[in-house]
Amino acid sequence: MIVTVTANPLLDHLALTTLVPGQVHRVDTFQATAGGKGLNVARVLARHGHTVVACGFLGGRAGDEVADLVHHDGVEADFTRIAAPTRRGFQAIGAHVTTLMERGPAVALDEQEALIRQVVRRARDADLVIVGGAPPAGCAMLYRQLAEALATTRVPCWIDAYGPAMTEALAGPVAPSLAKPNREEYGDDHQPWLGVRELHLTAGAGEIRVRHPQGLFTVHPPPVTEVNAIGSGDCYLAGLAHARLSGYGIEAQLRYAAAAGAANAARPDVAAIGPEEIEALQGSVEVLPGR
Numbered sequence: 001m002i003v004t005v006t007a008n009p010l011l012d013h014l015a016l017t018t019l020v021p022g023q024v025h026r027v028d029t030f031q032a033t034a035g036g037k038g039l040n041v042a043r044v045l046a047r048h049g050h051t052v053v054a055c056g057f058l059g060g061r062a063g064d065e066v067a068d069l070v071h072h073d074g075v076e077a078d079f080t081r082i083a084a085p086t087r088r089g090f091q092a093i094g095a096h097v098t099t100l101m102e103r104g105p106a107v108a109l110d111e112q113e114a115l116i117r118q119v120v121r122r123a124r125d126a127d128l129v130i131v132g133g134a135p136p137a138g139c140a141m142l143y144r145q146l147a148e149a150l151a152t153t154r155v156p157c158w159i160d161a162y163g164p165a166m167t168e169a170l171a172g173p174v175a176p177s178l179a180k181p182n183r184e185e186y187g188d189d190h191q192p193w194l195g196v197r198e199l200h201l202t203a204g205a206g207e208i209r210v211r212h213p214q215g216l217f218t219v220h221p222p223p224v225t226e227v228n229a230i231g232s233g234d235c236y237l238a239g240l241a242h243a244r245l246s247g248y249g250i251e252a253q254l255r256y257a258a259a260a261g262a263a264n265a266a267r268p269d270v271a272a273i274g275p276e277e278i279e280a281l282q283g284s285v286e287v288l289p290g291r
């Protein structure tokens, strides 16, 4: 069983159209999606047959809708209810991808403490906890405190986030077991990341640099025609988690993860990939030891 944590989920709406500034756009429908990085990871893992519990903050009617969508994705929704409403967003996917989203709710300190308790409770039966995405403003200590609280369970805690909450988590007494920054999130100062046991540095279609307890690896993702790469990092993590929990060796894990990210980039919808399309790309991933 895998627990995902999405501190700032999003009631997202996808439309297939190329936005032209100043124009009215009519579309057949907005496809409502449970958005947020942890929920992307959850959806892909559920499509691989894993039992997944989604934790995080939800509020208001948008929050109710997200919970319904999560359930529909085959994931157990075990969210912490908050007073402020969950954010909403829109993505127009065409010749280019345009995103519009609210920033997210204010979360009270007692709501943050309630989330930590809820995640720790569910983590006791879990193989892995995956935290995805930056939390809303005012939650800078949340991931640091969560990692500390989870240390009592001995369940590995992967954190894929950025901004003040990630900075605090990296500087905290219990570092994440794994981090997956992209190039921009990694920045120029590598020092903060040194305490993380396992690091996957991704760069879209570019090479992936991996520091793993078994050594260093350089991975070349398979070539695909990119349609919408949003969520590719989340699919990479889901692919890695699936391959690891299935007992694959490290090189096969990296092949599966890179193929999962690429399979997502080749589609308009976010984290809607399944095992077949990942397996089809695995053979074109190159994994090299070293560097």
Ligand SMILES: Nc1ncnc2c1ncn2[C@@H]1O[C@H](COP(=O)(O)OP(=O)(O)OP(=O)(O)O)[C@@H](O)[C@H]1O
Binding pocket: 180, 181, 182, 183, 202, 203, 204, 205, 208, 221, 222, 223, 224, 225, 226, 229, 230, 231, 232, 233, 234, 235, 236, 257, 258, 259, 260, 261, 262, 263, 265
């Ligand atoms: N255009 C692409 N072609 C091939 N593979 C891709 C492409 N874009 C992404 N990928 C795959 O997905 C992985 C993660 O992509 P990326 O570095 O864009 O993650 P990210 O910036 O964390 O994305 P997000 O946070 O939106 O999920 C890459 O390492 C690669 O394996």
Ligand SMILES: [Mg+2]
Binding pocket: 160, 182, 233, 234
């Ligand atoms: Mg990412």
